[in-house]
Amino acid sequence: MSELNIVDLIENNPITRLTNTYQNKLLSKIKDNFNDTEQQLFISSFYCYLNYNKTDFIIDLDNIWVWLGFSTKQKTKELLEKNFKLDIDYKCLLNLQVKQTNVGRGGHNKEKIMLNIKTFKMLCLKAGTKKAGEIHEYYLKLEETLQEVIEEESNELKQQLESKELHIKCQEEKLKNNENAQIALKEKTILEHFPNNTQCIYYGTIDNLSNNGEKLVKFGNSNNLKNRVYSHKHTYSNFCLINAFKVDNKLQIENAIKEHNGLNEKRREITIKNKKFNELLTIENMTFNELDKIIKEIIKDIEFSPDNYRKILEENKILKTQIEEINETNHTNSVILLTLENNRLKQENIKIMKKYNKLKIQKNILCDDSSNNNILLQEDLVKSEDIGNYTEVITKLKFFIKNIDGTYTIGGNTYSSVYGSRQDVWDGKAYQTTGKLIKQDFILGKYGKIISKTKSIQSFMSNNLLKSVNTETPQKSIYN
Numbered sequence: 075m076s077e078l079n080i081v082d083l084i085e086n087n088p089i090t091r092l093t094n095t096y097q098n099k100l101l102s103k104i105k106d107n108f109n110d111t112e113q114q115l116f117i118s119s120f121y122c123y124l125n126y127n128k129t130d131f132i133i134d135l136d137n138i139w140v141w142l143g144f145s146t147k148q149k150t151k152e153l154l155e156k157n158f159k160l161d162i163d164y165k166c167l168l169n170l171q172v173k174q175t176n177v178g179r180g181g182h183n184k185e186k187i188m189l190n191i192k193t194f195k196m197l198c199l200k201a202g203t204k205k206a207g208e209i210h211e212y213y214l215k216l217e218e219t220l221q222e223v224i225e226e227e228s229n230e231l232k233q234q235l236e237s238k239e240l241h242i243k244c245q246e247e248k249l250k251n252n253e254n255a256q257i258a259l260k261e262k263t264i265l266e267h268f269p270n271n272t273q274c275i276y277y278g279t280i281d282n283l284s285n286n287g288e289k290l291v292k293f294g295n296s297n298n299l300k301n302r303v304y305s306h307k308h309t310y311s312n313f314c315l316i317n318a319f320k321v322d323n324k325l326q327i328e329n330a331i332k333e334h335n336g337l338n339e340k341r342r343e344i345t346i347k348n349k350k351f352n353e354l355l356t357i358e359n360m361t362f363n364e365l366d367k368i369i370k371e372i373i374k375d376i377e378f379s380p381d382n383y384r385k386i387l388e389e390n391k392i393l394k395t396q397i398e399e400i401n402e403t404n405h406t407n408s409v410i411l412l413t414l415e416n417n418r419l420k421q422e423n424i425k426i427m428k429k430y431n432k433l434k435i436q437k438n439i440l441c442d443d444s445s446n447n448n449i450l451l452q453e454d455l456v457k458s459e460d461i462g463n464y465t466e467v468i469t470k471l472k473f474f475i476k477n478i479d480g481t482y483t484i485g486g487n488t489y490s491s492v493y494g495s496r497q498d499v500w501d502g503k504a505y506q507t508t509g510k511l512i513k514q515d516f517i518l519g520k521y522g523k524i525i526s527k528t529k530s531i532q533s534f535m536s537n538n539l540l541k542s543v544n545t546e547t548p549q550k551s552i553y554n
Contacts, residue, residue: 282310
């Protein structure tokens with residue numbers, strides 16, 4: 075078998091799985107590690123091994139049996155048939171290009187045996203010839219050389235990949251920093267347009283995810299957007315204000331957002347530190363521009379317009395009329411009920427006062443019915459102002475509440491105590507005596523003594539009666 079140059083062969087038939095750089099490195103290593111004989115083995119194995127599938131039948135037995143050290147092809151065939159399976163490890167083909175011959179014996183077709191790469195390797199190891207050791211050593215060196223080249227290429231590719239990944243990471247961080255700077259600038263610009271006491275609707279992104287792992291935005295209303303944003307940054311993870319809208323009726327618009335058909339189904343709820351938050355929307359399959367459009371439409375439908383203004387005026391007019399009717403009805407009903415109750419209480423009081431006076435008169439039936447003074451006294455027992463004002467009776471019967479400073483306020487006057495002596499009651503220090511007599515129940519007597527009006531009347535009536543008796547006795551004796 076003639077000597078071949080492995081370098082020239084592989085340069086003309088490059089190994090497809092190696093780059094050009096490592097193709098050259100491989101060839102350099104082969105030239106350093108393999109002699110001429112080994113190059114022959116390499117040409118017969120390495121090239122086929124790398125450029126073909128291991129199951130392809132590409133190695134002709136006629137090209138390898140001699141340099142494997144067999145004396146005849148028949149011995150090689152016998153070894154093949156003994157250790158390998160036909161049509162699996164090798165195939166027998168008819169060489170149709172070889173013509174039949176009739177010299178000496180009957181003609182026959184020349185047989186062609188093709189091996190796949192795996193069978194060729196095993197056949198080399200099972201050869202049992204003098205070159206078997208050389209072939210075994212070849213495979214070890216070949217595998218080491220291949221592994222070395224592959225490892226070098228792999229390490230370089232790994233370094234290139236790591237360098238590329240590092241570069242990409244740096245670029246991503248740079249982009250993220252630029253994006254964060256833009257978001258911060260946008261947030262600052264928005265806040266400058268929303269000073270304190272400016273009603274608005276707002277929304278911003280957060281890093282908190284829904285229970286299903288969805289990205290969320292926090293929305294809400296405020297009239298102090300700067301403080302609200304500050305609060306959210308301490309409540310949610312990385313809250314970033316995205317947009318805000320000036321409004322005149324923030325609560326109404328926020329409720330409209332919650333009830334919007336397209337947004338209601340996107341409402342989500344999360345729990346942070348055992349507290350639930352539900353003014354959240356998932357932004358899956360939705361852009362910020364789409365969300366802005368929906369919010370602007372809601373504001374437009376609710377905020378001021380000529381039609382809305384006329385509608386609001388009409389609604390206010392109707393509500394005002396309804397309130398007036400309700401108030402009038404309630405006032406009328408209250409007046410009627412209070413009047414009826416007042417009349418009932420007056421009648422009850424008058425009856426009580428009449429019974430009381432009747433009893434008093436019955437216990438003092440000593441007056442002369444013909445006496446004008448007595449008649450006046452009896453009539454004055456039930457005064458017209460007493461009948462018209464029955465609140466004094468009620469006042470006497472109720473409990474009194476003590477003020478913080480220890481005094482009592484009764485009937486618009488302030489007293490040191492509820493009960494006291496006649497003098498205390500007369501001086502305004504106490505409201506009434508233990509007998510329930512108030513200042514109106516007393517008068518100053520002839521000698522400046524504080525006496526009861528009732529007793530004074532009774533005394534007056536008693537004195538008149540005695541005078542009448544004394545006057546009538548002498549007259550009777552004269553007539554007799």
